[in-house]
Amino acid sequence: MIRVDAEPRQDLRRMNIDAVNAGVVRMRSQLPDNRLRAHLERCALTYGCPAGKNFFLGRYEAPLPTSRRCNARCLGCISLQTDTEICSSQNRIDFTPTPDEIADVALAHIGRVKQAVVSFGQGCEGDPLLAAEASVSAIRQIRSQTARGTINMNTNGSLPVVMESLFDAGLDSIRVSINSVRPEAYAAYFRPGGYAFSDVLETIALALERKKFVAMNYLHCPGVTDTPQEMAALEAFLRRHPIHMIQWRNLNYDPVRYAAAMQAAAPADPPVGMRRCIGRIRKRFPHLIHGYFNPPKEKWG
Ligand code: SF4
Numbered sequence: 001m002i003r004v005d006a007e008p009r010q011d012l013r014r015m016n017i018d019a020v021n022a023g024v025v026r027m028r029s030q031l032p033d034n035r036l037r038a039h040l041e042r043c044a045l046t047y048g049c050p051a052g053k054n055f056f057l058g059r060y061e062a063p064l065p066t067s068r069r070c071n072a073r074c075l076g077c078i079s080l081q082t083d084t085e086i087c088s089s090q091n092r093i094d095f096t097p098t099p100d101e102i103a104d105v106a107l108a109h110i111g112r113v114k115q116a117v118v119s120f121g122q123g124c125e126g127d128p129l130l131a132a133e134a135s136v137s138a139i140r141q142i143r144s145q146t147a148r149g150t151i152n153m154n155t156n157g158s159l160p161v162v163m164e165s166l167f168d169a170g171l172d173s174i175r176v177s178i179n180s181v182r183p184e185a186y187a188a189y190f191r192p193g194g195y196a197f198s199d200v201l202e203t204i205a206l207a208l209e210r211k212k213f214v215a216m217n218y219l220h221c222p223g224v225t226d227t228p229q230e231m232a233a234l235e236a237f238l239r240r241h242p243i244h245m246i247q248w249r250n251l252n253y254d255p256v257r258y259a260a261a262m263q264a265a266a267p268a269d270p271p272v273g274m275r276r277c278i279g280r281i282r283k284r285f286p287h288l289i290h291g292y293f294n295p296p297k298e299k300w301g
Helices: 017-030 035-045 050-057 099-110 128-145 160-169 183-190 197-209 228-240 255-265 274-284
Strands: 061-063 117-120 150-155 173-178 213-220 245-250 289-291
Touching: 017 035, 017 050, 035 050, 035 099, 050 061, 061 099, 099 117, 099 128, 117 128, 128 150, 128 160, 160 197, 173 197, 183 197, 183 255, 197 213, 228 274, 274 289
Parallel strands: 061 117, 117 150, 150 173, 173 213, 213 245, 245 289
Antiparallel strands: none
């Protein structure tokens, strides 16, 4: 086991259910007609989502799910599984929150949490870029009322033009999900609809140009990520795109199916081990932050 982030943000032992329930009651009175607040109750109490619980506990990062749709069909999608015997771990949000609903949830969190982070792009939605109209207005509303807090978006990064409008509105940081920086392996997992890996790279380049904080949500799997071909491609990617952080995300998909799909799409030699893989990236890119969670702007360094 390699621990890449010491922060107890999702340590369930620190999420007393009575405190969560007390937070639910408090938010119900503060945001009685807010459908997003009600959706997050289901996330926290039914799905057991740590991000949902953190909103009601008033700590770290609050989720802002907005999108019913996605333009990818990831093999291991956790919000929608069709024509497979795998079931998704939660259902996708079935409405698009209004800008007011989004802004009110975000401001409720920012208003009471030091170094707060609020994030679009959660496990209970498609990709937030496909609901950007609401998010752009919401971000403008939030920033018209406060400069505090970090507004982040977890995304597949597929639509650079849409991403630009979010940056213009005041989005502070992005986390782009990538299973592999080899286009064939990326396409075999994400099964993109109407975009290509080159669009994702364009989004990352745009974010760096706009001086935004850029994290990679590296969906890793021992046996695939730690192969010489993937490691060489990752180093070339990091040289071309000097992102700020790698979040080593455990891939939530059957490793046997995944390895077979990746080997078919982008054959690779035997793995060298994740510890050696991470060690080499740390050594060759000493500026790069390694972790698991979206840091607040106060910790970007
Ligand atoms: S990008 Fe996210 S929501 Fe879309 S298919 Fe992949 S995991 Fe699911």
